[in-house]
Amino acid sequence: MGVIIQFLFNYVTLPLYAFLTQFTEEAGQFNGLDVLGDGNAAVIKYLDEKLSIIMEESYEHKYLYDWHTKKPTIFRATEQWFASMEGFYQAAMDAIGHVKWIPAKMEEFTEKERELRTSSLTRKQPNTGSKETNLDEVLCRHKERKPFAYGLCNECYEEFMKVSGGLDEGSDPPAFQRAEKERLAKLSIQENAKLYSLCEKTIVSISACKY
Incomplete structure (x- = not known):
């Protein structure tokens, strides 16, 4: 246990270095080497010779180049602090x-x-067990029935959930999904029509050049 504690202590008290272009004198034998070039290869070779590499693999970062400088990105170590x-x-x-x-x-x-x-923000929602709420009044057309959830009877509540997608967080309501599907289909037809028109004009232009 003492060994583990000492290891953790050494880990959290390691000095912080951020090599952005070239290794500095703190890096010893790697001083002056380019971080992303020969320095990177030299570090891997050194660790391999010391049998300190568990695994080596290439990792392609999704933001490979910095949008501002257009240069390769470097994972930089920085000091951080957290406060309540x-x-x-x-x-x-x-x-x-x-x-x-x-x-x-x-x-x-x-x-x-x-x-x-x-302030605490709360909202009324049906009980997941009995599906009964504190709302005693039936607001739907079935006034004679017992309130089930949100002032609706069981039948109207199920119909509401089916049509609208419900009040709770989740997937988009069915009506919205249908409208979005129709919009994308219409957009696809328009794009295909533009592409067909462009191809038709190209064919006409080629034919005109031949004659």
Whole structure:
């Protein structure tokens, strides 16, 4: 157990280095070598000679090149810190009262936003067991039936879930799925028509050149 603790201690206290272009003198024998070029190959060779490589494989990052510099990306080690907001949240909220807001209406907006953050947001939903809610009134056309969920009887609730997809989070409602399918089909027809028209014009142009 002591060996494991010592290993973890050494791991978390390792010095942080971020080699962006070339290895520096801290890298010893790799000093001056290009990180992405001969330096990378030299490190792999060194580890292989020391029998320290468990596995070697190529990894193609999906963002292979930086969009700004157009150069290969490098995984850089950076210092990070994490803090709980509970320790200074109230102090930050109290400081809002000493801020001069322009326009003044923004202070009221900030207060409302703070209330929303601190208040518990709940919603009524049917019990997963009995499917009964606290709503005693039947809002659908079957007034004589017992309320099942959201003020609907069992039949109307099932019909509502079938048509709309329901109130809970999940897949898109069936009506939306049908509309999206029709939209994509129509778009495909339009694209095919444009492609056919372009091919037809190309054929006509080629024929005109022949004559």
